[in-house]
Amino acid sequence: MDMNYNGKKVPDVVIKRLPRYYRYLGEFLKQGINRISSGYLSEKMNVTASQIRQDFNYFGGFGQQGYGYNVEYLYKEIGAILGLDEGYKTIIIGAGHLGHALANHTTFEKRGFKILALFDNDPDKIGEVINGLTVYNVNELEHYIKENDVKIAILAIPKGATAEMADDLAEYGIEGLCNFSYVELESKKVAIENVHFTDSLMTLAYKIKRKAGLDNE
Amino acid sequence: MDMNYNGKKVPDVVIKRLPRYYRYLGEFLKQGINRISSGYLSEKMNVTASQIRQDFNYFGGFGQQGYGYNVEYLYKEIGAILGLDEGYKTIIIGAGHLGHALANHTTFEKRGFKILALFDNDPDKIGEVINGLTVYNVNELEHYIKENDVKIAILAIPKGATAEMADDLAEYGIEGLCNFSYVELESKKVAIENVHFTDSLMTLAYKIKRKAGLDNE
DNA sequence: TAGATTGTTAATCGATTAACAATC
DNA sequence: TAGATTGTTAATCGATTAACAATC
Numbered sequence: 001m002d003m004n005y006n007g008k009k010v011p012d013v014v015i016k017r018l019p020r021y022y023r024y025l026g027e028f029l030k031q032g033i034n035r036i037s038s039g040y041l042s043e044k045m046n047v048t049a050s051q052i053r054q055d056f057n058y059f060g061g062f063g064q065q066g067y068g069y070n071v072e073y074l075y076k077e078i079g080a081i082l083g084l085d086e087g088y089k090t091i092i093i094g095a096g097h098l099g100h101a102l103a104n105h106t107t108f109e110k111r112g113f114k115i116l117a118l119f120d121n122d123p124d125k126i127g128e129v130i131n132g133l134t135v136y137n138v139n140e141l142e143h144y145i146k147e148n149d150v151k152i153a154i155l156a157i158p159k160g161a162t163a164e165m166a167d168d169l170a171e172y173g174i175e176g177l178c179n180f181s182y183v184e185l186e187s188k189k190v191a192i193e194n195v196h197f198t199d200s201l202m203t204l205a206y207k208i209k210r211k212a213g214l215d216n217e
Numbered sequence: 218m219d220m221n222y223n224g225k226k227v228p229d230v231v232i233k234r235l236p237r238y239y240r241y242l243g244e245f246l247k248q249g250i251n252r253i254s255s256g257y258l259s260e261k262m263n264v265t266a267s268q269i270r271q272d273f274n275y276f277g278g279f280g281q282q283g284y285g286y287n288v289e290y291l292y293k294e295i296g297a298i299l300g301l302d303e304g305y306k307t308i309i310i311g312a313g314h315l316g317h318a319l320a321n322h323t324t325f326e327k328r329g330f331k332i333l334a335l336f337d338n339d340p341d342k343i344g345e346v347i348n349g350l351t352v353y354n355v356n357e358l359e360h361y362i363k364e365n366d367v368k369i370a371i372l373a374i375p376k377g378a379t380a381e382m383a384d385d386l387a388e389y390g391i392e393g394l395c396n397f398s399y400v401e402l403e404s405k406k407v408a409i410e411n412v413h414f415t416d417s418l419m420t421l422a423y424k425i426k427r428k429a430g431l432d433n434e
Numbered sequence: 435t436a437g438a439t440t441g442t443t444a445a446t447c448g449a450t451t452a453a454c455a456a457t458c
Numbered sequence: 459t460a461g462a463t464t465g466t467t468a469a470t471c472g473a474t475t476a477a478c479a480a481t482c
Contacts, residue, residue, distance in 0.1 A: 084419065198324045
């Protein structure tokens with residue numbers, strides 16, 4: 001489903017490319033490169049300069065003719081487009097192995113997401129502190145979400161429990177769900193991203209079997 | 218990059234859709250549904266029947282006019298196309314939090330991948346047993362891979378170590394890499410799938426900010 | 435000013451959808 | 459046989475690429 005941005009329809013594929021631009025720009029910034037052209041970016045990222053300029057122009061021009069793009073400015077703009085400057089409050093549902101890993105995943109914070117806490121229904125886990133984050137009882141979810149203005153929930157719970165949990169979270173005011181359990185999640189009330197890494201392993205198997213795709217995606 | 222299948226070019230988007238078909242078919246099988254039409258599947262999956270038939274026909278027809286598709290047959294065929302019947306031997310590099318979670322992730326085995334062991338360079342972790350899998354020293358990688366005919370490596374190591382490790386693994390005969398570290402991995406020798414879940418969180422933030430995409434992807 | 439590089443329109447390419455003849 | 463539904467070709471739609479005028 002394509003999304004509006006200032007009235008323009010932005011194709012989904014374009015939005016999916018933004019994090020990759022963001023990552024490269026962040027890397028340039030670190031390296032002290034503060035000015036680039038679409039041609040340079042094209043070479044580094046292995047996409048056409050035309051596509052890059054076309055992509056940026058869905059959101060308005062960020063460059064200057066004859067000069068190119070200021071890296072820091074472009075980086076900040078793309079961050080703002082993605083909403084990384086909103087500091088979205090985020091919780092993790094499920095304090096199992098994956099929940100642990102996600103709680104220890106520092107990149108989320110680096111990208112501006114504020115991880116506040118975990119939730120679980122296992123009495124053994126409740127009260128545990130993981131990477132500085134407390135594990136609360138799921139029955140405190142409603143209160144906690146409303147109290148702390150939580151916007152995003154990361155779901156790392158068993159398949160069977162996911163759909164109902166998603167409904168509840170929508171009810172409690174959550175606006176976005178990042179679902180790691182291997183089930184198809186859909187909702188009309190909440191934005192959803194499914195992360196199915198078994199799918200990635202399967203397409204990898206295809207590539208191996210066909211001895212193809214060796215210049216990756 | 219599009220891939221060949223019996224001489225036909227199969228678009229990348231089609232291959233990425235196969236795991237999703239596979240998942241739905243597996244579900245039908247469990248529910249005892251053993252015959253479906255593209256129309257039925259279309260309804261369940263929220264894609265057009267036309268696209269479904271088109272997709273399947275890249276790999277040859279699996280249905281019968283007037284009848285539809287036999288679920289079990291179709292399920293097995295798609296599994297075979299993806300290479301799930303190959304029983305690819307798989308290892309996990311990195312026994313940190315994410316490595317732990319991946320070692321405990323049962324879906325890989327369910328999809329036919331054989332997880333054999335983990336590897337790490339931290340003396341404290343070497344020798345540890347996680348979900349029945351031993352953590353070995355990375356300096357045993359070459360020997361282990363050749364000895365056990367390992368085809369796939371799942372990378373769950375720090376960003377900085379990833380590129381070099383990928384080169385080494387290619388050298389040792391690994392054919393596919395599933396990369397979880399937040400770096401862009403490319404290779405001409407090995408098939409690669411990058412799993413960047415921070416990217417998913419970023420596109421989720423976009424959706425929330427734009428109050429869009431509520432009928433998900 | 436001359437050179438570089440964008441923003442944007444136009445052309446091309448590929449993927450999706452529609453249509454329908456084949457056939458179970 | 460009549461009805462259903464595929465396999466496949468043709469039409470449409472959308473995304474990518476090319477081109478170039480605008481302009482820094």
